Amino acid sequence: MHAADKFQDIRDAVRALCAKFPDEYHRGIDAQRGYPEAFVEALTKAGWLAAMIPQDYGGAGLGLAEASVIMEEINRSGGNSGACHGQMYNMGTLLRHGSPAQKQKYLPKIASGELRLQSMAVTEPTAGTDTTKIKTIAVREGDRYVVNGQKVWISRVQHSDLMILLARTTPLAQVKKKSDGMSIFLVDLREAVGKGMTVRPIANMVNHETNELFFENLEIPAENLIGAEGQGFKYILDGLNAERTLIAAECIGDGYWFVDRVTRYAKDRIVFGRPIGQNQGVQFPIAEAYIEVEAANLMRWKACELFDAREPCGAEANMAKHLAAKASWEAANVCLQYHGGFGFACEYDVERKFRETRLYQVAPISANLILSYVAEHLLGLPRSF
Ligand SMILES: Cc1cc2nc3c(=O)[nH]c(=O)nc-3n(C[C@H](O)[C@H](O)[C@H](O)COP(=O)(O)OP(=O)(O)OC[C@H]3O[C@@H](n4cnc5c(N)ncnc54)[C@H](O)[C@@H]3O)c2cc1C
Numbered sequence: 001m002h003a004a005d006k007f008q009d010i011r012d013a014v015r016a017l018c019a020k021f022p023d024e025y026h027r028g029i030d031a032q033r034g035y036p037e038a039f040v041e042a043l044t045k046a047g048w049l050a051a052m053i054p055q056d057y058g059g060a061g062l063g064l065a066e067a068s069v070i071m072e073e074i075n076r077s078g079g080n081s082g083a084c085h086g087q088m089y090n091m092g093t094l095l096r097h098g099s100p101a102q103k104q105k106y107l108p109k110i111a112s113g114e115l116r117l118q119s120m121a122v123t124e125p126t127a128g129t130d131t132t133k134i135k136t137i138a139v140r141e142g143d144r145y146v147v148n149g150q151k152v153w154i155s156r157v158q159h160s161d162l163m164i165l166l167a168r169t170t171p172l173a174q175v176k177k178k179s180d181g182m183s184i185f186l187v188d189l190r191e192a193v194g195k196g197m198t199v200r201p202i203a204n205m206v207n208h209e210t211n212e213l214f215f216e217n218l219e220i221p222a223e224n225l226i227g228a229e230g231q232g233f234k235y236i237l238d239g240l241n242a243e244r245t246l247i248a249a250e251c252i253g254d255g256y257w258f259v260d261r262v263t264r265y266a267k268d269r270i271v272f273g274r275p276i277g278q279n280q281g282v283q284f285p286i287a288e289a290y291i292e293v294e295a296a297n298l299m300r301w302k303a304c305e306l307f308d309a310r311e312p313c314g315a316e317a318n319m320a321k322h323l324a325a326k327a328s329w330e331a332a333n334v335c336l337q338y339h340g341g342f343g344f345a346c347e348y349d350v351e352r353k354f355r356e357t358r359l360y361q362v363a364p365i366s367a368n369l370i371l372s373y374v375a376e377h378l379l380g381l382p383r384s385f
Contacts, residue, residue: 007069014070017046018077023349026079030207030352035159040084043074044113049087054095057103058111063308064242068249068300075253078349080356082208085250086118086156089243090164093120094186097227097235102186106162118160119189121151121213122236129369130385131166131233132178136215138167138185140229145169145185145220147196151213153363157199158209163187165220166236169229184232186224195219206355241317243364245303248317251324252300254357255293258331261350262286262338269340282338289331296323315378322370325360332357 005011021039029036043049051067053059060066067088071081091110094102094117109115127133136149147167157163163186170181193199196218199211227235263286266277276282299320306313332354336343343350361367375381 007066010066010069011073013046014048014073015077017042017048018074018079021077021079023078027346027349027352031346033203033207035209036079036083037159039079040159041113043084044116047111049084049113050111052088052095053091053107053111057107059107063304064245065301065304065308067242068246068304071246072249072253075250076256077253078257078353080207081246081250081253082206082356082359083156083159084118085243085246086120086160087116088246089239090117090120092242093164093184093235093239094226096238097184098186101223102226106186110162115161116156116159117162117164118156119154119163120236120239121154121163121165121187123153124150125152125212129366131236132172132182134166134168134182136165136167137171138165138169138183138220140169140222143222145222145225147185147215147218147220149215151215153202153210154213155208155210157189157211157213158201161189163189164226164236166232169232175230179233181230182232183229184226184235185220186226187218187220188224192218192220206359207352208356208359240365241303241307241313244317244321245300245307245313247360247364248296248300248303248320248324251321251328251357251360252293252297254328254353255289255296255324255331257353258328258335258350258357259286259290259293261348262331262335265342266338276338285334286338289327289334292323292327292330296320296327299323315374318365318370318373321360321365322367325357325367328357329361 047060048070050059051062051070055061071085074081110117122131124134138145138147165185165187166182168181169183172178175181196216198214201211204210266282267275269276299316303313303316303320306316335350336354339348339350342348372384376383
């Protein structure tokens, strides 16, 4: 069904690794609400999570296109890249805006797997998507910053050594532009937890390790400021195009997984003396879902191409994420529907993947916010907020 592409070597290698972690593995981890430690460790050891780290720092020096294939294959194999995708794009923030000393200190260790940079803390309970309203504040005191505030939905903190933190360094009331006055810091979680930072896990619908964070006079060495003070919001935005494109690829991996599974099931399941897939009422929604996944995939490649050519790609990254999230959700619904009752049985893995792919309608950016971006920035419609 799927033609080979120029990334076939990467696909084959990632597939071979993923094949060692079959459905039962991911199902078991989901049931325990555990973390796929052995899987992430195997991906790290094989160098896949260091794909985008330049070779000078011990990584593979590959582009976003290759990284996106790795994430796609994980999801297409029945796994969930949500356990480990953070490092792919968080590392980019450090790479683009970190000082030579910071890069030298951290990137080789991230590439080797000695350190994990899986977390990024932006979202706050009272600000929501309106990021410029964040209240977490970092005040410079001599050779350190002192942080107070709160974050919510911060993922993988318990399976990461480092975290990128966005905080205000100048209060909103004192800046000319609301996006000014925010800064990003590299937080060493091994130092911070229990010494100014408290982590409270949030039980949620997906097996996605995510947390509330509370900062009470957390001290961060001033040398852990990334880039210039006050410019952090811009740096975070820079990284979001990579994040959105990678998530698009994960949704596409999910989409193919759902289409493959439901196609196989619809060929095998005999009701009224014939395979259910012989009924056009069943065939057409599956065909429709496949078409949507294929179409979304085209926008994903366009976003990757622009990103890797260092061209502006905000529009394409957002549209790829939107199309792919919609396509995977449609494929998920079709897959669940035509498995009948068995779609609800955990041992078929459909309900797990269904829950997992639903997240991407909301996070890391909700569908409405993408539509609003396209309306305002591409179509020139009046600004709404
Ligand atoms: C499992 C999970 C993991 C996450 N991991 C991280 C993480 O690691 N780091 C991090 O920083 N954040 C993380 N997030 C947060 C995520 O990015 C946010 O949940 C998401 O951006 C939406 O923000 P919100 O929840 O505050 O929704 P809100 O901003 O409160 O919005 C609620 C709803 O209203 C809609 N809405 C709001 N304003 C408008 C408007 N003007 N017009 C139209 N519709 C509007 C939104 O589209 C949304 O559907 C995670 C979230 C989840 C659920």
